[in-house]
Amino acid sequence: MNVxxxxxxxxEVLDLTGPYDVFARANDIISREGGEQFxxxxxxxxxSTIKASGGLKLVPDFQFSDDFPEIDVLIIPGSxxxxxxxxxxxxxxxxKEISGRVNYIVSICVGAFFTVKALKDELNGHxxxxxxxxxxxxxxxxxxxxxxxxxFSDVRYLESGKHYSSTGVSAxxxxxxxxxxxxxxxxxxxxxxxxMEYYRTIxxxxx
Numbered sequence: 001m002n003v004x005x006x007x008x009x010x011x012e013v014l015d016l017t018g019p020y021d022v023f024a025r026a027n028d029i030i031s032r033e034g035g036e037q038f039x040x041x042x043x044x045x046x047x048s049t050i051k052a053s054g055g056l057k058l059v060p061d062f063q064f065s066d067d068f069p070e071i072d073v074l075i076i077p078g079s080x081x082x083x084x085x086x087x088x089x090x091x092x093x094x095x096k097e098i099s100g101r102v103n104y105i106v107s108i109c110v111g112a113f114f115t116v117k118a119l120k121d122e123l124n125g126h127x128x129x130x131x132x133x134x135x136x137x138x139x140x141x142x143x144x145x146x147x148x149x150x151x152f153s154d155v156r157y158l159e160s161g162k163h164y165s166s167t168g169v170s171a172x173x174x175x176x177x178x179x180x181x182x183x184x185x186x187x188x189x190x191x192x193x194x195x196m197e198y199y200r201t202i203x204x205x206x207x
Contacts, residue, residue: 001036001183003073006095006114007044007060008087011052014169015077015108016042019176026180026192035184043068045090053080064094073179074102077172078110078131092118104179106164108172110134115163116142116149123149126160131168156203174201 003023005016020040027037044050044060051057062068076095079085095118099105107115112130116123116138123142126149130138135153142149152158157166157175159182166175177200181189193200 001072002039002041002069003075004062004068004071005040005042005075006077006091006111007042007050007052007058008079008085008091009051010079010081010085011050012078012080012109012169013052013054013056015079015111015172016052016075018170018173019075019077019106019108021196022173022176022180022192025195026184026188029188029191029195030184039069041068045087045094064090071098071102073104073106073183074098075106075108075176076111076114077108078112078169082110082113082134088114088117095119102162104162104164106166106175106179108166108175109168110138112138112165113141115165116145116147120145120147123147123163125149126163127152127158128160128163128165129153129155129158129167130165133168156201158203171201173198174203178203 023038023040030037041061043062045064047060047063049057049059109131112128128149129152132153139151156171166172177189
């Protein structure tokens, strides 16, 4: 199963690395048991070095124009400067182009702005969330674009069809554990959290 993480300059580090590490540590357990592991990739508008929030540098595995494996799960992290992302136009165009071929589209924190702007009426009738300080702004953006989704601020994460979204930063890890449970079962999700010494916050209405 191929999991792709969208990267760009000033991407929020934990939005990206938190979900990435959940899958990576799950792979540690899967490898010992002989199951099918997750293939983890980063992708960006170019293969130039990305400078994430706080100065962390990383080099994407693929750029949007490359030939890359089929995407099963697409993780879209947020940024402290979500409204000022230089690569936004390229990111939105790419998400729109490939969304129909992706099984799970996952927005972390204010990564939901990319999802709403790129997919627009595809999100009509869906449930979405984002960082509590950005939820009203996201609703305004959706209204301007004619998106009739339902927005929630009192949840940790949401599953709505193939669209998944989380609230702020660390909540992306809880959402990823929820998705891991859906893909591979509760036992692996539980054992991965135990390996990471991470105490999951579960949105029971989604379980």
